[in-house]
Each structure stands twice: as C-alpha cells, then as structure tokens.
Amino acid sequence: MPQKICVVGLGYVGLPLACLLSKKFEVAGFDINTNKINDLKQGRDETGEVDNLVQYQINYSADPKIISEANFIIVAVPTPITDDKRPDLAPLISASQIVGRNLTSGSIVVYESTVYPGCTEEDCLPVLIKESGLKFGTDFTIGYSPERVNPGDRVHTIDKIVKIVSGSDDETLAKVAAIYGAITTVHQAPSIKVAEAAKVIENVQRSLNIALMNELALIFDQVGISTKDVIEAAATKWNFQKFSPGLVGGHCIGIDPYYLTYKAQQSGYEPKVILAGQDVNESMAKLVAGKFVGRKTVLVLGVTFKENVPDARNTKAINVMAELKKQGAEVYWHDPIYSAKHQTQGFEKYKYVDSLENSTVKYDGILIFSPHSIFKNYLLSQLQSHCLTNQPLIFDVKGFYNRAEAERLGFKYLTL
Ligand SMILES: NC(=O)c1ccc[n+]([C@@H]2O[C@H](COP(=O)([O-])OP(=O)(O)OC[C@H]3O[C@@H](n4cnc5c(N)ncnc54)[C@H](O)[C@@H]3O)[C@@H](O)[C@H]2O)c1
Known part of the structure; x- marks a missing residue:
C-alpha cells in the first residue's frame, strides 16, 4: 500500500522531518497552532530550520481529519516538565487523543518525542486504543524513533544522522525502518523501550x-x-x-x-x-549573576537558549536576568534573532534595546549570553563606547570575544 504520512506537531523536529519525507512520500502536516499552519501555508518557518520552505509539497492543516487520510503517523509534540520537574505528558496525551480519534485501520503510529522508557507503550498506546476503538496489533501498531537534530546546526541534519527505529512487532519495525531508511541511515533497536532509553x-x-x-x-x-x-x-x-x-x-x-x-x-x-x-x-545562573554584584546597569546580549536559534524557551538567560535584578541592577537586553512567537514569559520585565547604535544608555556590565554569529558585527570597541569608563565588566559566557583585546580596551573580562 502506498505510504501516506502525516506529521503531528510541526516544530523544530516535525517540520524539517516532514520536509525531508516529502521528497519521497506524500506528506501532510498537522498542528493545533492555527497561526503556525497559516504561516507554513505561506512559506514562513518561524524556527528558521528549513531553507526555502516553499520547495516542499506538504499539505498543512489544523483540521485533525487530515490525520485520517494517512496510514503512517509521526508524533513530534513537546515533552516539557512541570514546575516540580516531573514529566508533563499533556501535549503527548492530547496528541494521542487526536490521533486516536482519527486513526484508520492498517496504520502505524510512530512517536518521536523524547520520553522515558515505557512512555510510548504504557502512557500513549492506551490512549490510542481507547480513542480509536481499534484493536492494537491487528488494526494498528506503533513504533518509536527518537529525533537527534540539533537546532541551528546545518551540518548534522536529519539526512546525515543515524536514526534509531523501533516497532511493536517485527513487521512494523521493518516498515518503520523502510520509511526512515528512505531518507537516512537507520539503526534498528530491539524494542521500543530500548529506543526510548537510548535517546x-x-x-x-x-x-x-x-x-x-x-x-x-x-x-x-x-x-x-x-x-x-x-x-x-x-x-x-x-x-x-x-x-x-x-x-x-x-x-x-x-x-x-x-x-x-x-x-x-x-x-x-x-x-x-x-x-x-x-x-x-x-x-550556574547565580554564579554568573554574582560576578555583576555592584554593577548598576547591565546589558545582556543574546538571550535565546543557545546561539543562532530564535528560541528562548527555558533559556537560562532569564534566570541570570532575574538574579541581576535581585542584586539591584537595571537590566537591558538586545537580541536581533529572538522570536517572540515562542511566547517566552518574563522578558517583558526588562528593557529591550532595539538598536544598539541608537541607544544612549551607558552600561557598567555586559553579559554575552548567546553569542549569535551576527554579533561578529559588534566590535568590542563599539560595545565599549556604550559603557561607563570605570572598568566595565564583560562576562563572555562562551568566550566569543578576545580576552586580550577586551582587556586592552579597559574591560574587566570574565568567561566560564
Ligand atoms: N528541538 C530539538 O532540538 C529536539 C531534538 C531532539 C528531540 N526533540 C524532542 O522532540 C519533541 C518535539 O520538540 P520540538 O522542539 O519540535 O517542539 P516545538 O515546540 O518546536 O514543536 C512542537 C509542535 O507541536 C505542536 N503541538 C503541541 N501539542 C500538539 C497536539 N496536541 N497536536 C498537534 N500538535 C501539537 C506545537 O504547536 C508545536 O508546533 C520533544 O519531545 C523534544 O524533546 C527536540
């Protein structure tokens, strides 16, 4: 039977995967975020992970019925943690309910989200069974294939990374291996739990x-x-x-x-x-902030969770900024890559510097948090011109700038 694939969850993992699969198979993409679906339909990718999105033939929809047209469903939804640091399976369970309600006989559901060993079979599968009313093992089967992509990394893309695949029975494993094998090299794990644990x-x-x-x-x-x-x-x-x-x-x-x-x-x-x-x-956020004790006006350059990505979810920059504020500093931030679409909470408490060139604020501390390549355009001498004269501190988390040059310019230079 020809494979019709539907990728559920079109984020950093799901979208690049859907694009690559669309070169070999008929692919649909489902996401609950209607704004995202509208953006994707117009060729806009907020993650910045896909070049020239319009070249890929993908049928995007926020209507779950699209899932029922597929016989190979891939789930790539978030797996966050709760405030007390326990797995928050809500997106995974909700996606499983949606998939279950739209599951047709003869389908395979493959999970890609990072989970603990046992989650796919013990937490997701019962939801699929309940919502679909189908018989597991005969009407449908499941697999697990973890994602190893690294956001912002244009070298280790899906097609160049070995992909672990697993299935609930040998026949499913062979089918899952064949689909992923069409786009990359696969490693067949002996069980779903092994694949989950490996990731x-x-x-x-x-x-x-x-x-x-x-x-x-x-x-x-x-x-x-x-x-x-x-x-x-x-x-x-x-x-x-x-x-x-x-x-x-x-x-x-x-x-x-x-x-x-x-x-x-x-x-x-x-x-x-x-x-x-x-x-x-x-x-570590406390350690970094502690180095700014006594500094009154601090600029944080780059706030995303790592360099060259627009995503600031779970960034430790926000923890450092909170500590700085507690220490009495006025905190400013500048990040030309940061995307507000990820709806990161907390940044509204600090002053955003839209353009460094036009800013007249003088800082006595600068934190280079996520050193985007674009910061190569910001010379240390320019940064120094935005600083107060009495040995401003530059804390360069990843050692992006040259220590000797920073010290020659009168900065106190620290790095991790
Ligand atoms: N980002 C990475 O680098 C990376 C790498 C390897 C593995 N992973 C894992 O892959 C999974 C997905 O991560 P991501 O970075 O792509 O997340 P993401 O937040 O970028 O994207 C997830 C998408 O799923 C959608 N979604 C949420 N609930 C849904 C539902 N019920 N039905 C349909 N869509 C839904 C969201 O709207 C969003 O578009 C996570 O388990 C993550 O740990 C991520």
Whole structure:
C-alpha cells in the first residue's frame, strides 16, 4: 500500500522531518497552532530550520481529519516538565487523543518525542486504543524513533544522522525502518523501550558532562585560574573528553534527564549522579549573576537558549536576568534573532534595546549570553563606547570575544 504520512506537531523536529519525507512520500502536516499552519501555508518557518520552505509539497492543516487520510503517523509534540520537574505528558496525551480519534485501520503510529522508557507503550498506546476503538496489533501498531537534530546546526541534519527505529512487532519495525531508511541511515533497536532509553541517555550524558565542567569552573573560580586554560591543557591527553562549562537551557538537555530520573523513581531507584548534575547546572545562573554584584546597569546580549536559534524557551538567560535584578541592577537586553512567537514569559520585565547604535544608555556590565554569529558585527570597541569608563565588566559566557583585546580596551573580562 502506498505510504501516506502525516506529521503531528510541526516544530523544530516535525517540520524539517516532514520536509525531508516529502521528497519521497506524500506528506501532510498537522498542528493545533492555527497561526503556525497559516504561516507554513505561506512559506514562513518561524524556527528558521528549513531553507526555502516553499520547495516542499506538504499539505498543512489544523483540521485533525487530515490525520485520517494517512496510514503512517509521526508524533513530534513537546515533552516539557512541570514546575516540580516531573514529566508533563499533556501535549503527548492530547496528541494521542487526536490521533486516536482519527486513526484508520492498517496504520502505524510512530512517536518521536523524547520520553522515558515505557512512555510510548504504557502512557500513549492506551490512549490510542481507547480513542480509536481499534484493536492494537491487528488494526494498528506503533513504533518509536527518537529525533537527534540539533537546532541551528546545518551540518548534522536529519539526512546525515543515524536514526534509531523501533516497532511493536517485527513487521512494523521493518516498515518503520523502510520509511526512515528512505531518507537516512537507520539503526534498528530491539524494542521500543530500548529506543526510548537510548535517546534520553544521550542527553543525560551530555548534561552530566557539562555539569562536571561546571563544577570544575566553580572550583577554578575559587582557585583563581581560567577553566578554559585548564581544559585546553588537559585536552592534550588522548583520552580526555573535551566539554565546556555552560548554562544549560532549551527543551532537551536541561529537561530530558528529569524524564529518566522520574522513571527511575517510579521503578524504585533513587538516582544520585544525574540529579546532582542537574543541580550543579541549575546553580550556574547565580554564579554568573554574582560576578555583576555592584554593577548598576547591565546589558545582556543574546538571550535565546543557545546561539543562532530564535528560541528562548527555558533559556537560562532569564534566570541570570532575574538574579541581576535581585542584586539591584537595571537590566537591558538586545537580541536581533529572538522570536517572540515562542511566547517566552518574563522578558517583558526588562528593557529591550532595539538598536544598539541608537541607544544612549551607558552600561557598567555586559553579559554575552548567546553569542549569535551576527554579533561578529559588534566590535568590542563599539560595545565599549556604550559603557561607563570605570572598568566595565564583560562576562563572555562562551568566550566569543578576545580576552586580550577586551582587556586592552579597559574591560574587566570574565568567561566560564
Ligand atoms: N528541538 C530539538 O532540538 C529536539 C531534538 C531532539 C528531540 N526533540 C524532542 O522532540 C519533541 C518535539 O520538540 P520540538 O522542539 O519540535 O517542539 P516545538 O515546540 O518546536 O514543536 C512542537 C509542535 O507541536 C505542536 N503541538 C503541541 N501539542 C500538539 C497536539 N496536541 N497536536 C498537534 N500538535 C501539537 C506545537 O504547536 C508545536 O508546533 C520533544 O519531545 C523534544 O524533546 C527536540
């Protein structure tokens, strides 16, 4: 039977995937966000992940009926956490209800959202069964294929990343492998739970490696040596793993470990190392803000969760800004890439600088939070012209600018 695919959730993951699949298959895209659907229909992609969107033949709709025309449904909706750091499955359950109500016999539903092992079969599948009234295993089957894309990364695109695929039975696995195999290389996992666990530990590992570097940065800050210099020296050993300290934000690395720790706790194991790493990572905003104590007027350059992406959801910039405000600083921010479409809460509390050139405010502290490539146009000498003269502080989280030049210009230069 010819495959008709419907991608449910057209965000950073779903949209590029739908585009790539549309080169080989008939593809529809469903999202509950009608504004997004209208934008996509007009060729506008707010994520900036797809070049020249109009070249792809995709039937976009906010009408769930479109799902019933497909026999291969891919779910790529958000998997956030609640305020008390537990998995928030609401989008996943709601998407499963919508898919279930529009599921037709002979279909396969593949989940792509990052979850804990067991979530697809124990949390999503019962919803599909209930809402569809179909018989699992005979009328429809399920699969799981985690997404590994890295927003803002134009090198590691879906077609160049090995994709893990899994299915609820051998026949489904073969079909899932064939569909994804048409657009990229696949690795067949022995079960859905293995595929779910594999994805989540990729981010657990990354989060912990960064946490270790962050702890080292906290130690070396006390000792008075540069963490960057230490890492560079240590990395000359063949088996040293080079990671950098950082403020882990976004909706993957900072969030996904809590999916696994939740599952661990549910299964009767109290995780130690993973949660300790999360705590260290979450303490970094305070460390950065602490360096600005006594500074009265601080400019934050780049507020998105990482450089060169418009997405500021879960950015730690907002935590640093809150700490700065608590310390009594007036906080300004400037970010030419930031997209308000993601409806990030909190930025309205701080003054936005639309154009640095036209701004007359004088700062005694600058935080380079997410160093977008576009900031290459902002010379340190120009930044200095917006600063008060008495040794303004520049905290360059990722070491974007040159320390020697900054110091020559009279800045106090700090980096993680
Ligand atoms: N962004 C990444 O780099 C990345 C990488 C790997 C994995 N993931 C995982 O992929 C999943 C999706 O992430 P994303 O970054 O694409 O999220 P996103 O927020 O960019 O996009 C999700 C889309 O789903 C839509 N949506 C929400 N609820 C829906 C529903 N019930 N029915 C239909 N559409 C719905 C939203 O409107 C939005 O357009 C998450 O589990 C995430 O952890 C993300």
